[in-house]
Amino acid sequence: MTWSILIVDDSSLVRSQLRAALEAKGARIVEAENGSEGLWRARENLVDLVVADIHMPVMDGIRMVEELRKLPEYASTPIFILTSDAATTRAEEGKKAGANAWILKPVKTELLWKAIEKALFGRAPSVPAQQVAAPSFPSSGSDK
Secondary structure: OOOEEEEEOOOHHHHHHHHHHHHOOOOEEEEEOOHHHHHHHHHHOOOOEEEEEOOOOOOOHHHHHHHHHOOHHHOOOOEEEEEOOOOHHHHHHHHHHOOOEEEEOOOOHHHHHHHHHHHHHOOOOOOOHHHOOOOOOOOOOOOO
16 A cells, blocks of 8 residues: 655755655655645645644645645645644644644654554554653643
């Protein structure tokens, strides 16, 4: 089975690192350097999962996620936001836009892979749970 991932990030270094790690796992990679190009690439190449930075020129990741979710073919596609922005308000914006996960940079590629496995194949991580920091959105309330 061939599966593909769209990587959208204005950093060529980040794209290169993610490409190498995910191609090693068997993914076909499509790249874009901003949200506008990411939308175009997504329309041109139907992908199984999207990994996008939040802070990019031309169109940011939040807006790109909103636009992708308007397309029927991307209504339920897993979308992961990668960012160095840990602000809860930005994470809530991502969630509201339709992103499935909020992953802080620097990205630990093995943990990202485990999240991708679960999102695409429904597999549980193959390492003990305490070693996997599941990508998610910060909770909006406190757990007492």
